[in-house]
Amino acid sequence: MLLDLLIEAGNLKKLPRTGWLLRGVPNPESIADHSYRVALITLFLADELKASGVEIDVERALKIALIHDLAEARVTDIPLSAQYYLDKGKAEKKAAMELFIKTPNPREYFRLWREYEEGLSREGRLVKFADRLEMLIQAYEYERAGFADLDEFWGALDYLRESEFYGHFKELVEGLAERRTGR
Amino acid sequence: MLLDLLIEAGNLKKLPRTGWLLRGVPNPESIADHSYRVALITLFLADELKASGVEIDVERALKIALIHDLAEARVTDIPLSAQYYLDKGKAEKKAAMELFIKTPNPREYFRLWREYEEGLSREGRLVKFADRLEMLIQAYEYERAGFADLDEFWGALDYLRESEFYGHFKELVEGLAERRTGR
């Protein structure tokens, strides 16, 4: 039922984001912590895009943001080091399908999920942009607090700079990059 | 500007929900953890309401869910025991206003925030319903894990049962109540 799904989503609060954990951050953020800010970023960016005249379905974008990591409630946050050995994408796809069966509209949610995963829609790609941006803001926060060994994450800056949304959010992206350097 | 707001929203990941803390749950969920599931619940409930023919603006509801606790990034999660001594609502209102100034559209976000706080719209009231429901699901999870002393929280069941949305989500609410009793 839906209740089962909502209880299972509670796993996202308990599960740590393993990337930070493996670099020595004690008690790092949870997957839900991350997902929350991804959705918040999506909200502000989608609204700005719309105000700039870009055609974007804000509701759709928000829905995608909220469910884009839901499969991790079953699969956990499998780190990069593991992805050489197993097909994370495939696993999350299967898990997503089975989770959405517990919703009133499985097909729609799964479609939204694929839009993110496969970049099928502008909304899906915007959430991916928000996802990377969120990670970098968190990396910046951890570095500011004194944690080190996080250089690797900043490769994601390139992803942001090459994105179709970079033109709109250049100030945001470069503002973050400068803050980091200015430290 | 917006970047400052996004960084500040990171506080919600660091700040514990004090209600659990004060009842002896070690390392309880963060405010962001909670907000995430509130938004997820809002998504599913809003979609169901719409499918049932209830007039509801899903986008609006999702936006409200994502910003409803944002003021706590500055004010923190002030527990009930403190609310006898200070005006939490007023504090969060002021903080919300100043936070939203950093967004491209302060007036709109503040309006959305008030819809939640003051119950001005169906969407705002739905998020409050989701907020209470989320808390009870979490209480259930903590009790299932062995934590006790959480009876007080279950008073929120009455709130849910008297809500305008109870008719639509009776199964969900009573399903949760039964699971708890069945323990």
Add this chain to the structure above:
Amino acid sequence: MLLDLLIEAGNLKKLPRTGWLLRGVPNPESIADHSYRVALITLFLADELKASGVEIDVERALKIALIHDLAEARVTDIPLSAQYYLDKGKAEKKAAMELFIKTPNPREYFRLWREYEEGLSREGRLVKFADRLEMLIQAYEYERAGFADLDEFWGALDYLRESEFYGHFKELVEGLAERRTGR
């Protein structure tokens, strides 16, 4: 009665000092941790003042130190970022009054509490000096351990340097400042 108060004082062990938390220190000290060292510092400083011929009531100073943060058992450690939006002093005053009613001598304890809060007596002001000093020693410890982003706290050095007690404890204050710089 008194037992209720003592149990409630247990909250001070569970509640984190939010200043550190918001700057990214994971699992920072509790309010009780802080209060303990404030009282210990007060003990040594009061004894030294007395030995130097300053008229000071050591017992009074120790009592003030032990109760100066007691109201936070209900109000929690509200951080600076929240104090723009609510009247922390007023809230703690009310909470202190209601807490002390559970003691055999409410009026006296409340008077002591006010001596700290309003700087009404030398003893009250000494505890405030100890309170700031304690915070800086903790900031030094966190920085030594690798945490950063704590510069803001060191503004309290000025407070110490302008205090009526600075002449007596210059060595202590400047010793700490030098250790920090020498890092």
Add this chain to the structure above:
Amino acid sequence: MLLDLLIEAGNLKKLPRTGWLLRGVPNPESIADHSYRVALITLFLADELKASGVEIDVERALKIALIHDLAEARVTDIPLSAQYYLDKGKAEKKAAMELFIKTPNPREYFRLWREYEEGLSREGRLVKFADRLEMLIQAYEYERAGFADLDEFWGALDYLRESEFYGHFKELVEGLAERRTGR
């Protein structure tokens, strides 16, 4: 110097009370957390005794409470299971002596410490009473939160009941015992 001692006292914030740890309480209270409430209890009990006409030096009692566990900043909280194999008392005595050398008045503080350790004065014995009472209040709090396996601690009730102070604080002690049973 004194600064060294104050920094070293910071260890008491970092060190867990091992009794709880070994019974499975995650992230239990620190030694400083415990010492804080011992001193607070001492304050209220000493004031009550005095009001009842018992001759007691409140200042003395508070000083003892604040330094009674200071040696653990070097020796740590050695649990019962270890005390069969090493002489904790002797170790703490030596450590206390060396720590107090950093104070302006080593001899006096060491005397106070011995009053607690060896029960040489009414004030010293009162702090021991407060120390045991504090432990039981904490045990009660942990049990209320859902932790189990803490029966062993309650043997300390006998200590309290046989104490010279029991007559004065019977209500407090039995009130706690009843709360536990009433759970």
Add this chain to the structure above:
Amino acid sequence: MLLDLLIEAGNLKKLPRTGWLLRGVPNPESIADHSYRVALITLFLADELKASGVEIDVERALKIALIHDLAEARVTDIPLSAQYYLDKGKAEKKAAMELFIKTPNPREYFRLWREYEEGLSREGRLVKFADRLEMLIQAYEYERAGFADLDEFWGALDYLRESEFYGHFKELVEGLAERRTGR
């Protein structure tokens, strides 16, 4: 080289055992915590078997115990809920192979690893027996401390009872089962 492997093995200290985490145990044991006791159990059981006249290579058994979870340094402790969606065995096999390349004798270590994974030798099967037993002792400890919702784990009792080693360690297995029931 070997140093890289040893540093990477440090991941096992940072990574939680997800089974406990998902059932609400805060800050549960690490994979290394678990592996340590598996190896310790293997030591005692292998020695006992040998003393009883069973032909067993103790050195071999210990080596297997120490490396049986090494692949999780890259793959993490993927919980049961994820194993429906991905081939954990295959992933760990590949990761194990690549990790052992950093040792002086890759082929031998990989063979040992397979003896555990595929049950190819008595020593490999003994470590699996020790692995399950370790998990149940941990479940017992968590339950004794107050955690609940761990029934599912006790299905592993059947595995132990059907094992070729049950005859030798019946007392151990049933002793644990009785302790649990006696709670």
Add this chain to the structure above:
Amino acid sequence: MLLDLLIEAGNLKKLPRTGWLLRGVPNPESIADHSYRVALITLFLADELKASGVEIDVERALKIALIHDLAEARVTDIPLSAQYYLDKGKAEKKAAMELFIKTPNPREYFRLWREYEEGLSREGRLVKFADRLEMLIQAYEYERAGFADLDEFWGALDYLRESEFYGHFKELVEGLAERRTGR
């Protein structure tokens, strides 16, 4: 009997390594975490020594590694600061003896324990080498993650360089030293 010992060994998972704790690392590794990697290092080094023609009993070395810190399940990880005041070696010796009584072969295990403690055999000395190396790898990991104030630990490099095993593992030791410097 043996079950009691195995449960007691669970303490090693709960007890922090106090050296890190006292230098401000939050939630540092457990004693079991450390022991695990000591045993793993012992495994690889013993195998290499043997391959180089050094006469070494690998099984013996592994057994020693697994039990070398077992006494800390009762005595805890007493830090250096405490060792001026109590005889840690003597305490652990007594505790080890009493613990091993619960095993089928107390005399043998105690002998192995002494080989480590007193350096009576090449195997015992190799485990001590592994113990120090493990600590330095951990120090390196913590420093890499941003923690500071760990210089003191690196004095152990001298121990490694003067060891009889240094010739065989020079590359390993100096590789670690260089990584640290290269940071």
